[in-house]
Amino acid sequence: MATRAPARKALFTVAVAGNPNSGKTTLFNALTGASARTGNHPGITVEQRDGILELPRSGRVCLIDVPGCYSLNARSPEEEVAINAILGRRGQQRPDAVMVVLDASALERNLYLLLQVMEFDLPVIAVVNMLDTARDDGLDISFDALRSTFGVPFVGTIARRRQGVDLLCRELDDFLGALPLRTGSDWLWSPHSSLSREVDALAPLVGEEVSFNLPSERSRRAFAFWLLSSLHRKSELVVKPRLREAALEARQRLKGEGLDLDVETIVPRWSFIDAVAERIVRRDKPRSQRTERIDSVLTHPLWGSLFFLAVMTLVFQTLFSWSEPLITGIESIFAWLSSAVGGALPPSLGRDLVVDGVFAGVGGVLVFLPQILILFLFISILEGSGYMSRSAFMVDRFMRRIGLHGHAFVPMISGFACAVPAIMATRTIENRRDRMLTMMVLPLISCSARLPVYSMIIALLFPADEVLGPFRAGTIVLLSVYVLSTALALFAASVLSRTVLKGQPQPLLLELPPYRLPEPLTVMLALRDRAKAFLATAGTIILVATVVLWVLLTFPRVEAPAGVAPELAAASQLENSYAGRLGGFFEPLIAPLGFDWKIGVGLIGSFAAREVFVSTMGVVYGVGDVAEIGDRDLREAMRRDTRADGSPLWTPLTGLSLMAFFMVAMQCMSTLAVTRRETGSWGWTVFMLAYLTGTAWLMSFAVFQLGRLAGFA
């Protein structure tokens, strides 16, 4: 069942279907405005939106935005969403009517979906959108011919300019007012006689087995036909066993007769469309060459590559550095709030909970918003303009080599800033396997939160005057970390794509739509939806985890003897806390990596955010809150620290081992929270945690033990 809020109180439900790039979302937004909300289907990564449209006579109408598709046939659970939404199958709301949005500039290709939806005998209203593009292309569309051929209402719109939207509302109002309507006419085309016979035989079983919206004999035949064209032995589609077996046997019989089922289930619809297309669409001047002209520059080997690099650099630069003032702003607001509230209240546990737990948690959630919004602003513009599919066209060959989809490029680039928005950005990858694979390797890309940890270790262990050739040793170490982490991410992708997520990346079958200006309302709503989606699910998990972490680091309380310096009291408090004890408990586990309990506590604390490791070290070493990474007191205290045998704890080898651990380990609850939200599964979230942290342990172990064998202390 769907994990969505219960159905909205509306008198009618209308499913809005259409091909990708038909302007369906723009029309949907023009109709429902800000009322749209987004929900996730469980188990799969497809989102569904719905929104409310108020009509004078019909009242509240709930519109459901069906994911864009060229056909209702499904070969994967993701593709199954479209038919489920139209038929009200698998916990979906059952629509009273279906609105099919057609791209006027590619009308014949779009008519295929309309024809298929009409087979299900549901009330259908058709919208011919983007009439302006069609006119620029010299196309003249006859609405009379459309109405007489298909026998359903047709309305013409230019959704991005709101033209025809009011007319569409009136037509829809009349249409819903006339329900239930009995069309009663038969399919507009006829299948091969053997196929027809199997469909007739299967239809009664469909009637017995299913309870969703199949109102008539004709619609049951349509579902039987859908089964015969969609199902195959290894199919993951959810169909009742008896029906599935019967459909597979029928397919077998038809194949035995020598029928090519792909051809027989698809080509007759095209034959019908091609026969009527001449009457519907006329071309009175040659096609516009605008998109071709733009493409000859933007996909040019030299200019196109330069443009691509410039766009990606802009995305990277904005996320990595230009978002910094916003992030710092949010951090200082919360720092100010904490000190204001902390100063106003008497010292107590409640005050600490509010300041160090709740405020820190809320701040820790909000701090992600700038990067999420900036990244999705870019993505919406790239998608809305048509450049996104061009970027995949440019890099697909390279990405495919490492087992990733061309659309994984933008998320991977974003990963250098932060894995949280990057994981959300994998939404542009349609196929589940390709998307999972990208999400699973994204945390390996060195995000900006790791930089303070690397810097602290480098400042501690590789003095600024230590040089290798013309470079400072620290610079070389840092550069190697970045190169190595990128290589590791690509390596992990190729390993996972051969093991856990076996299979080829989805064949690149991308439409390269005409270039358009991105539509502001659609961009705004996309940003709002992403922010809401993040705050609602991931945000809640992050907030709860921050409070839990605060409890671990704060309890049980110990009374410091009078006269002890507050820094030392804090250090002994932390040592006695649950986290401190956990650090001690885990010490045997991390000792082979060269870590002691203090580093263990730091690792636990860094789940809030990796850079917290630095301030935890400040508390552990009794130097108080460390504002600066290069804090001298902290550095001195760490350098003085020794192991039980008297040898120094913080040797370059310990540092390298710790850097190797941070490079790989899943040390970030926000990433886990957003992975949980985007995969819809705790299983994958735990897998991510386990495989990354396991690999990190092995890497650190190898670094430390091999280093010791090689004679480094």
Next chain:
Amino acid sequence: MTLDQLEIGCEAELLDIDCGMILRPRLMEMGLIPGIRISVIRVAPLGDPIEILVRGTRISLSKGDASGIHCRTT
């Protein structure tokens, strides 16, 4: 001949598609059926994929997949 061998800017008539159980019906549902006219617009800078034009729609397709699309120049 197959679609990947078609020269840029040339038009051909599609004869048959022979590229896997997933891709074949998908292509056909997008309107690539026997008899339709199809042309290659360009090749990506890295040499793969290619961009084709069919029914007024530009589609990007890998060369490997295009080699399963049989066509004949007219």
